[in-house]
Ligand SMILES: Cc1ncc(C[n+]2csc(CCOP(=O)(O)OP(=O)(O)O)c2C)c(N)n1
Ligand code: SF4
């Protein structure tokens with residue numbers, strides 16, 4: 001069931017975009033960022049880092065809305081996002097998606 | 098995408114100590130990240146903030162922060178923090194420690210600091226066992242859970258930590274899981290700015306010890322479990338927020354009240370004694 005409708009003034013807002021930065025050798029491959037990104041922007045890569053984990057990779061750069069959930073949930077300080085425009089929009093918890 | 102640059106939280110962590118010791122899929126790094134964000138957003142002067150822990154996997158947290166931090170002996174974080182606060186009332190004092198450290202060996206300190214309403218902030222990571230020492234059962238281990246010291250299932254009733262905190266007199270009591278990153282960050286911020294004894298319980302994955310023995314899967318599976326089984330119930334009586342193995346997890350803010358702190362209530366004993374001499 002959907003609890004919300006599309007805001008009527010949605011066209012007045014510009015959606016923020018984010019640039020994703022991954023510090024590959026810090027990653028321990030827990031996949032939290034990949035699973036809980038509300039826009040499903042990230043995917044597991046085939047690459048190995050120095051510790052032998054598969055870090056995430058950006059599969060849909062254009063989809064990133066700079067909510068920074070990945071940045072907050074990453075246990076390793078291995079991923080962060082810089083905003084392209086204005087303020088972030090999604091303040092949702094991952095389970096509310 | 099760019100690689101290998103500087104993370105915004107590197108200003109608050111000891112980046113040279115990364116990677117930390119916590120296992121892949123452990124919730125501790127996420128809890129720590131939320132704490133640092135809350136501290137950053139709180140507007141507090143970080144030179145006036147101190148973080149204290151006892152011993153355990155959770156107890157390693159202060160060692161990774163760039164603010165003043167103390168890694169004390171097992172169970173003694175709260176008396177140490179109480180001393181810091183009473184000697185330097187202008188400090189914001191945070192205790193970040195595990196369920197075993199705060200409620201087994203340190204249990205008495207907890208209830209009495211709460212009773213006195215000492216103005217300190219407690220963050221307890223509840224992973225339902227003694228993670229660091231190999232996964233023994235402790236005071237929060239649910240009935241029937243398998244641990245190294247309960248191979249046939251735990252038969253001791255666990256503490257409901259939010260009920261213990263509320264019953265002991267804490268002025269602020271919340272519970273979240275490691276998945277509730279935004280709400281957890283907001284609650285930590287709120288607790289840091291609140292006067293009195295505050296208590297935050299974080300239900301957190303320990304895939305290596307507790308998770309593995311109870312077939313909960315990896316850290317990500319535990320996080321998905323929280324996503325599916327957490328229910329937010331703000332304001333309910335904490336006694337109704339019992340936890341059990343594989344049951345639902347009641348989360349939310351249960352208590353937020355105001356009352357005078359230990360220091361507020363302390364009379365000026367020196368001048369009283371001097372008056373008596375005359
Ligand atoms: C006086 C004393 N007794 C026992 C120990 C062994 N010990 C180290 S950590 C720990 C329990 C930690 O459990 P918890 O606080 O839940 O932390 P976790 O590792 O689960 O985060 C114990 C019993 C000790 N270090 N000192
Ligand atoms: S900032 Fe948000 S949308 Fe962008 S990758 Fe991270 S979690 Fe996904």
Ligand code: SF4
Nearest residue numbers: 027028030031033074
């Ligand atoms: S959350 Fe962090 S450690 Fe986990 S997979 Fe993503 S980048 Fe790696």
Ligand code: SF4
Nearest residue numbers: 119120123154228303
């Ligand atoms: S033993 Fe458990 S609590 Fe300790 S670091 Fe590993 S997963 Fe985390």
Ligand SMILES: [Mg+2]
Nearest residue numbers: 195196226228
């Ligand atoms: Mg523990």
